[in-house]
Amino acid sequence: MNETNLLTQRLLTPAQACRALGISRQTLKKWVKAGLIEAVPLPSGGWRIPESEIQRVLAGRESFKARISGQVPPDVVLIEYVNGHKRYLYAPLTIESLIKQLGEPELPSLGYRKVLTAYSPDNKEHFVEVWVREGVQVEAKG
Numbered sequence: 001m002n003e004t005n006l007l008t009q010r011l012l013t014p015a016q017a018c019r020a021l022g023i024s025r026q027t028l029k030k031w032v033k034a035g036l037i038e039a040v041p042l043p044s045g046g047w048r049i050p051e052s053e054i055q056r057v058l059a060g061r062e063s064f065k066a067r068i069s070g071q072v073p074p075d076v077v078l079i080e081y082v083n084g085h086k087r088y089l090y091a092p093l094t095i096e097s098l099i100k101q102l103g104e105p106e107l108p109s110l111g112y113r114k115v116l117t118a119y120s121p122d123n124k125e126h127f128v129e130v131w132v133r134e135g136v137q138v139e140a141k142g
Helices: 003-008 014-021 025-034 051-069 093-102
Strands: 047-050 076-082 085-090 112-120 123-133
Touching: 014 025, 014 047, 014 051, 025 047, 047 051
Parallel strands: none
Antiparallel strands: 076 085, 076 123, 112 123
């Protein structure tokens, strides 16, 4: 990012960035250190996150959801966990409405079983679970 853009852009505190992204401060620090998100250093030693970086990360999530929504069967639920924070990547509308009404329903009580847990190679606290409705056959490929 060039310096001209920084002068015209809103910079968020780490706390504001964490709220916008739904992640912990520890995760944000890891992302900055790994170069996954850009931070602007301050003379005081602190740092800020450009608003464009928040928008870029959020747009990436939405793009992922759009790509998988046409490919994931209606009997599947995908859940992402990042440092203890749970986020539904994909769920049938019936599950989404139950989440809104009931909070966090237990998927086994709704007739789902977990078939896969995929961990990030660089962060064991970042993983995705795949749940399918009971009776659905799962075929492993690759």
